[in-house]
Amino acid sequence: MRPTDQKIYLASKSPRRRELLRQLGVDFELLLMRDHSGRVPDVTEALHPGEAAADYVYRVTREKADAAIQTVQVRRLPMRVILSADTTVVLGDVILGKPADQAEAIAMLRALSGKSHQVLTSVAVRRDADIWQITQTSDVTFATLPEETIRAYCAGKEPYDKAGGYGIQGYAASFIAHMAGSYTGIMGLPLFETAQLLKQAGLRLP
Template identity: 65%
Template structure:
C-alpha cells in the first residue's frame, strides 16, 4: 500500500498562507517562484483582455502550481503534493490588484468605501497527474471611510502587498462592516476548502 504524503510544497510567498497552513497543522516546504528573471516573472499576474475575475484567479493559481511542479522535477526534489493559491478583489466586475504606490492605494480605498466587494481565492493542489481545485468567494462590506482615514491607512505599509490594497487581519478590520463567506479565504487561503482538497490528494490532516 502506498503511504500517504505527510508534507506538501507551498508555491506562495504569502506569509499569511504559511500562517494559515500552520494553524491547521499542515507541514510544508516553500517552493517559491521568482518575480525577476531575464524573461520576467515566472508566472505573470497581468490580467488578460476581457478576462473574468473567476477565470483570472484560477489561471494564475494553476500556472503557479504547474511551474512549481516543473521546478520540483528540475531540482529532483522529493515528490510531494503542491499547493498554490491566488486571491483577487473584485468591485463591480473590476479586478483590483496590488497597489503600486500611494496614489493607487488611496484610489482603491476610495472605491471600496461604502460598498460591498467580492474576494475570490482559488486554491489548487497538484499531486502527480491529478489536480484538485476550487474557488471560494466572500462578500465584504466596507463602511464609509473619511479621506483622513484613507490617507492614514495608506501611509502605513499594510496596503502594498495585498490584492485590493487592504488586509482583513490588520488595521483594515476597522473598515469592515460585514462579511459573508470565509475569513481565512479573505486572508488568502480558505481553510475549510483547502482541507478538503488536501484530503482528496491523500494528505491526512487530523
C-alpha cells in the first residue's frame, strides 16, 4: 500500500545524506530526534562489548528508526515514512568512529595508511510498524600516506564528523588507491539499496 504523503522524514543530521536523497529526487524533512521534553532518548552510538561491526551498525540504525518513530508520536507530527542510517569504518576487527580531536584523527589515518578497510552503511526505512533494513559493505584501500599529508588533512575540518576520519567526497578521495562496492555507500547512503527500500515502503521515485 502506497503512503499518500510522499514526503519522508530523514532521521539524520548528515549533510551528505541530504545531498544524496536530493540526488534520488526524494522530498524529505529533517527529523532531529533530541526532544527538549526528555521523553525521547538519544541514540548514543556506544559500542557494546564484543559487538561485531555488522551487528553494531545494524543495531544503531534500528535504534535511530525506533527513536524517530517515538519523536513523531511525542510531537504529534504527521505520520510519514522514516529513513535512518549509520556508517562505520572497520580496520581488521577495530571499529573506527568519528575522531574526537586532531590527535585521534591523525592516529586513524596513520592506521589506515597503506591498508585495506571496510565501510559499512546500514539503512532502515520504516512505515508505521513495518521496517525494511539492509547493510551495504564496501572495501577501500588507502595508498601509503606521508606524515605531512596526514597532518595537513587533519588540520582542516573534513575529518571530524566522519567515521574513520575521512570523507571520500572531499580531498581524501586522493588517498584511495582502490575501492570495491558503493561510492555513495562510503559517503553514507548507498543509493541503489536506499531506492529499493523506499520503493518497498511504497514511495514513488522518479
